[in-house]
Amino acid sequence: MVPDWVAVFLTTYYAGSKGLLRTQLQKILYFASQRGILKDSFGPDYYGPFSVSIANSAESLVNKKFLVETIEFFPEGIGYKYRLSDDGKKVAPLLKEKFNHSIKGLKKIVTVCKNQGTRPLSIAAKVHYILKTIGAPMSPKEIVAQAKQLNWNLSPDEIKAASDLLKKLDLIE
C-alpha cells in the first residue's frame, strides 16, 4: 500500500494535463483503495464514499506546490480541479519509480475513470459501497430500493452504467 499523498500525486500524474475534479479524485482513489493500492479511509457521505485523509493529502500537495488547484464554476456549483504543477511534473517520475510495485493497477483505474463525469463515478462508488456493505449479490431493483432508503436517488439505467464501470475496474464480476 502507498501513503495517501503518493496515491493522490500519482493519480493526478496519470490523469495528465486535463487534471481531475475533486470528486473524480476521491472516487478514483476509493476504487483504488478497494484494490488494496492505498488504505481504505473512506466513509459514507452525502456525495458518496469520501475520505478526509485524501482531501488533506491533496490540500497538502497544493501547499507544497506539487499540485495546482483551480476553481471551476458549473451550473450546479463550484468544482475544485487538481493538476500537477511544473515542480510536480519534475518529481513525479521519481516517485513513480520508487512506488512502481505498489501502485500496480492505478494507471488502469485512472485511464478508465478520467473521462467519466463526476456523477457516473459517484454513482458507481455508491453502488459499490452498498454492495460491499450488504455483502451479498443484489439486483438493480434491490440496489435502487436500498439507495432510496439512504436518500440516494439512483435510476435503474444509472445502476446499469455503474455496474458496467465497476466491471471494467474489476471490482465486481
Place this chain on the structure above:
Amino acid sequence: MTDLEFSKEVRIPIHGYVGLTEKEVELVDSFCFQRLRKIKQLANTHLVYPGATHSRFEHSLGALETGYQIARRIKSICNDEDKMRRLRYAILLHDIGHGPFSHVFEDIVMRIGKLKPSEFSHELVTVDLLCNDEELMGILGSDLDGVVDLLRPTTKFVEHHIVSGPLDADKIDYLQRDSYHAGVAYGVFDAVRVIHTLKEIPGGFLNRRESYLGASIKGREAIIGMQLAYYYMHEAVYSHKTRRIADAMLIRSIELAATNDESFDTNIFQYTQDDKDFLESFKKLDDRKLVDLVLESSDKTAHEIIESLNRRKLFKAVFGKDMSEINPQTRMNLTQITYEETKKLEEALGEYIGIDPNFIIVDRQSIDNPLYREPYGIPKTGPIYFETEDGKVLEFADIPSPLSRTRSGSVERFWVYAQVKEDERKEKEKLVEDFINSSL
C-alpha cells in the same frame, strides 16, 4: 424542555456564571478534574502571550456551558432528561485525559513510546480514566456507559457531534477563551449567532438513525467567521513560532532525560489501553511535576535546555521556509522524512554548522485549512453541513464564501531551531541554508 436544578454556580470569563448540578459539583471536586487546574490550556504559549496561563479546568467549565446552550436548541436532546444529563457529564469530563502541557504531552508519549496518533491521545486516556478511576465511576454510576459512548462513539448522533465535531462545544469555547486570555482578537466571532443557527441534520446514510450537528444556511456568515477565527488563532497563537520553539525544547529535554538517565521513570510515557499503573502515574502528573522530573534527572543537557526554557532563553530559528519555496527534489525528500531520518538530519546539521545536535531541532509545521482539519492535524471531524431553506444539504466547501474562493489558508513550513548566540546567528543561518540546498 427539561429544566436543570443547579446547586452551584461558578463564574468564569466569556460565559459569566456556569450552573452545576449536585452530581456535576461532585465531578468537579474529583481528583481527576481538580488536576486540570494545574494543566495550562496552551502549554508554553504564555512565553509569547503572558496572559495565556489559563487552565484546562476553566475551559472544561466553559465547554460545559457552551454545550448546554447548543443542546437546548436540539429537540431530541432537550426533551430527554437522561440524554441531556449524560451529554453534560461527557462535555465536562472531555479533557480529563490531558497530560502536562496539554497536547505537548501527546507528542512526548508518541515519541518515547513509539506510538502512532491512533494509539495514543488524550481522548483515549479520558475514556480509560472513566472506566478505571473508582471515584469517577462511583459518581457516574449507571450513567458511565452512556458517557463513555459519547466520548468513544461507534455510531454518531447529534449529541456526539456536540462533544466532538467541526462545530463542537469544545471549539466554540476554546477559540473565544484562548483569544481572551492571550489578549488577541483573532478568536472572536459571532458565537451567539453560530449557536442560534445550529440544528440537527438527519444522516440518511447506511444507518438512517445517524444525525449531524449542522447549521441553517442562515448561519453561514457566522460559521465562516468561526472558521476564519479557527485559522487565525492557529496562525497567530497555537502555532506561533516562539511557542513552537518552546514546546520543541520541552520535548527535547524530556527525550534526553528519558534516553540518557537510566533512573528516569519512563513508565509514565509507556501507554497501553486500560493500564492501571500508567493511569495512576498519569494522575499525579501536571505541568510543574513534569518539569521537576527533568530537573531531577542526571542528564546535564536536559537540565540545560529546561533551565533555558524556564528563563525564556529560547533556541533561535536559523532556517524557516514555506515548503513550496524549497527546491522540488528536497521538498519531496522532506515530505517523506521519518522520525529516525530527522534525527540523522539533526546530527549531520550539527556537524556541519558546529553545534551539538542536541541543541538543534528540525520541525515540520503544518497550519491546517479550517475546512478540513481538527487542531494538531487529527482529521476526524469530517465536513460541515448546511441545510438550505428548501431542505437541501450542502457541504461547507461547496457554498460560495471567501474561504471557498481563495482556499489559501493552509501553510506548511520547514524550520530548524538551534541554540545560537545572536552575533553568530547570521553565519549559522547561511550554513544551514547551504546544507539544506546541497545535502538533501
